[in-house]
Amino acid sequence: xxxxxxxxxxxxxxxxxxxxxxxxxxxxxxxxxxxxxxxxxxxxxxxxxxxxxxxxxxxxxxxx
Ligand SMILES: [Zn+2]
Numbered sequence: 060x061x062x063x064x065x066x067x068x069x070x071x072x073x074x075x076x077x078x079x080x081x082x083x084x085x086x087x088x089x090x091x092x093x094x095x096x097x098x099x100x101x102x103x104x105x106x107x108x109x110x111x112x113x114x115x116x117x118x119x120x121x122x123x
Contacts, residue, residue, distance in 0.1 A: 069101040070115045076101055
């Protein structure tokens with residue numbers, strides 16, 4: 060199951076990032092057993108300064 064929630068502040072504008080989170084549930088339980096962040100987004104920065112955004116994400120997370 061995929062959810063979206065707010066994460067740490069954006070390195071460029073300090074607005075909370077939107078995180079795409081993949082939740083893994085076991086067959087026996089309704090509770091998530093693991094979480095994986097699959098993406099980080101800041102609509103403002105991605106729209107207004109995409110190159111800076113890409114650089115910031117790469118230097119900060121290395122896997123963007
Ligand atoms: Zn931003």
